[in-house]
Amino acid sequence: MEPRRIEEACIKCKDRCCARCFDDGEESIFNCLTTEELEMLVKEKRHVTFNAGETILKQNTSASHVVCIKRGLAKIIAEGDGDKKLILRLVATHSILTGGGIFIDEIRHFTVQAVTQVDCCFIDSEKIYELVSNNSQFAFELLKLNNKQNIQMLNNLVGITQKYMPGRVSDLLLYLRNEIFLCNPFDTRLSRQELADMTGMTMESFIRILKEFKTSGIISVDGTNIHILDEEALQLISRKG
Amino acid sequence: MEPRRIEEACIKCKDRCCARCFDDGEESIFNCLTTEELEMLVKEKRHVTFNAGETILKQNTSASHVVCIKRGLAKIIAEGDGDKKLILRLVATHSILTGGGIFIDEIRHFTVQAVTQVDCCFIDSEKIYELVSNNSQFAFELLKLNNKQNIQMLNNLVGITQKYMPGRVSDLLLYLRNEIFLCNPFDTRLSRQELADMTGMTMESFIRILKEFKTSGIISVDGTNIHILDEEALQLISRKG
DNA sequence: CACTTCAATTGATATTTGTCAATCATTATC
DNA sequence: GATAATGATTGACAAATATCAATTGAAGTG
Numbered sequence: 263m264e265p266r267r268i269e270e271a272c273i274k275c276k277d278r279c280c281a282r283c284f285d286d287g288e289e290s291i292f293n294c295l296t297t298e299e300l301e302m303l304v305k306e307k308r309h310v311t312f313n314a315g316e317t318i319l320k321q322n323t324s325a326s327h328v329v330c331i332k333r334g335l336a337k338i339i340a341e342g343d344g345d346k347k348l349i350l351r352l353v354a355t356h357s358i359l360t361g362g363g364i365f366i367d368e369i370r371h372f373t374v375q376a377v378t379q380v381d382c383c384f385i386d387s388e389k390i391y392e393l394v395s396n397n398s399q400f401a402f403e404l405l406k407l408n409n410k411q412n413i414q415m416l417n418n419l420v421g422i423t424q425k426y427m428p429g430r431v432s433d434l435l436l437y438l439r440n441e442i443f444l445c446n447p448f449d450t451r452l453s454r455q456e457l458a459d460m461t462g463m464t465m466e467s468f469i470r471i472l473k474e475f476k477t478s479g480i481i482s483v484d485g486t487n488i489h490i491l492d493e494e495a496l497q498l499i500s501r502k503g
Numbered sequence: 504m505e506p507r508r509i510e511e512a513c514i515k516c517k518d519r520c521c522a523r524c525f526d527d528g529e530e531s532i533f534n535c536l537t538t539e540e541l542e543m544l545v546k547e548k549r550h551v552t553f554n555a556g557e558t559i560l561k562q563n564t565s566a567s568h569v570v571c572i573k574r575g576l577a578k579i580i581a582e583g584d585g586d587k588k589l590i591l592r593l594v595a596t597h598s599i600l601t602g603g604g605i606f607i608d609e610i611r612h613f614t615v616q617a618v619t620q621v622d623c624c625f626i627d628s629e630k631i632y633e634l635v636s637n638n639s640q641f642a643f644e645l646l647k648l649n650n651k652q653n654i655q656m657l658n659n660l661v662g663i664t665q666k667y668m669p670g671r672v673s674d675l676l677l678y679l680r681n682e683i684f685l686c687n688p689f690d691t692r693l694s695r696q697e698l699a700d701m702t703g704m705t706m707e708s709f710i711r712i713l714k715e716f717k718t719s720g721i722i723s724v725d726g727t728n729i730h731i732l733d734e735e736a737l738q739l740i741s742r743k744g
Numbered sequence: 745c746a747c748t749t750c751a752a753t754t755g756a757t758a759t760t761t762g763t764c765a766a767t768c769a770t771t772a773t774c
Numbered sequence: 775g776a777t778a779a780t781g782a783t784t785g786a787c788a789a790a791t792a793t794c795a796a797t798t799g800a801a802g803t804g
Binding site: 340342343344346348350362363364365366371372391394395396398399401402404405406408409410411412413415416418419420422423424462501503 | 581583584585587589591603604605606607612613632635636637639640642643645646647649650651652653654656657658659660661663664665703742744
């Protein structure tokens with residue numbers, strides 16, 4: 263696949279979105295599209311900027327569009343009864359968000375909220391259906407993406423169900439370092455409450471574990487900035503439960 | 504779609520499997536296949552019978568085959584560290600099992616074990632890939648199936664994370680009644696340990712909640728047989744947390 | 745600077761859930 | 775029928791986690 267082709271299409275849509283938006287961290291799910299398909303997809307897309315804290319997609323609304331994130335960081339929240347929240351994962355630049363219920367009930371099964379300022383574009387779901395119908399490679403890529411999220415959620419479920427708090431906090435820190443920020447002192451931009459919501463525990467409990475880790479010299483923390491000093495220790499704690 | 508066509512193909516494969524195996528409780532994911540495709544799929548399939556308790560698929564082995572269940576009940580188990588287990592869901596007659604990691608890493612991410620005697624057939628994953636490539640409707644159906652499982656796991660995750668034990672037991676009982684056995688006094692054939700493993704709690708805790716429900720007159724229990732007497736009460740408890 | 749505000753932290757305590765050991769019940773075995 | 779063996783149940787207790795209230799600390803506002 264010649265990168266030139268994608269670049270061309272990107273230039274067409276002015277803000278270099280879409281061809282890269284659909285990248286899930288590895289290769290672009292979009293590489294398999296023809297120039298015509300890319301153009302079809304990009305045509306009529308709406309580009310939107312959200313400020314930190316704003317809601318990009320709201321759980322239980324109807325899912326007529328797919329969103330791809332061009333720049334920024336967002337959190338995926340499953341809202342339970344009451345004001346209970348569970349942050350499922352973070353999504354960074356070049357992610358595609360189908361809202362969970364695409365292909366099924368056209369309902370969004372989670373809320374997506376901007377953590378930093380987020381640039382993204384909204385694409386009509388119909389176009390995705392069209393691509394699935396006409397381009398089997400694209401269908402395959404979408405299946406892969408879906409599968410990956412499925413496995414990730416499975417691991418999450420097992421972790422949260424079977425591990426004690428220190429193990430869950432370790433998992434979170436390793437996730438943030440290795441899958442989201444990809445560098446070591448990293449700035450989460452997330453409040454303690456939000457971090458706790460990623461582990462399914464209360465803020466107070468989360469803070470206590472964090473403090474233990476600080477005291478043991480495993481991490482150092484400054485505001486929303488976290489520095490992992492002993493990754494092996496975290497991995498050990500993660501495994502021990 | 505003329506039912507005759509499917510019937511024909513079923514007769515060809517002698518034991519009337521496959522065309523119906525891939526049904527996920529609603530319409531068959533397989534309805535969209537041509538006679539040739541069905542034949543291609545069914546050719547070289549291996550039909551196997553498992554006794555109750557036997558392992559059908561084992562977590563962490565390589566996933567070269569897809570399994571469809573023709574008859575019986577099986578449980579999907581995520582094995583954690585130690586001997587911790589979480590039963591993700593049950594699968595009944597006419598289900599397709601991709602093993603979790605098909606399309607990604609070709610590794611099975613969970614174990615599948617027979618609860619009753621299970622008749623199933625093993626189909627080479629390659630054939631599924633081939634169908635996805637050649638039949639967009641099939642790809643679409645597979646995406647739907649995947650999506651559905653994703654949403655189910657999401658709800659499970661939220662439930663287990665945010666609800667107290669009575670809520671989780673309620674959810675389990677409603678799941679068994681409305682999604683698996685589809686009748687009211689139902690015989691789970693599952694031990695207390697297994698039922699507990701579906702809720703992420705210990706057997707003793709599970710038994711205590713069950714007893715509370717019995718005492719309150721919400722259910723009656725005889726061995727592995729459960730009779731829901733007051734479904735509304737269960738729904739209320741499920742919502743309350 | 746004083747004052748407000750809100751997130752972060754800490755401590756004391758209550759609740760939930762798990763662990764361990766004992767008992768009961770049922771079935772299988774001789 | 776006596777006797778294992780196994781799963782179900784119960785009780786006492788311990789551990790994990792949440793709740794509530796108070797305090798600290800930093801950032802913004804007048």
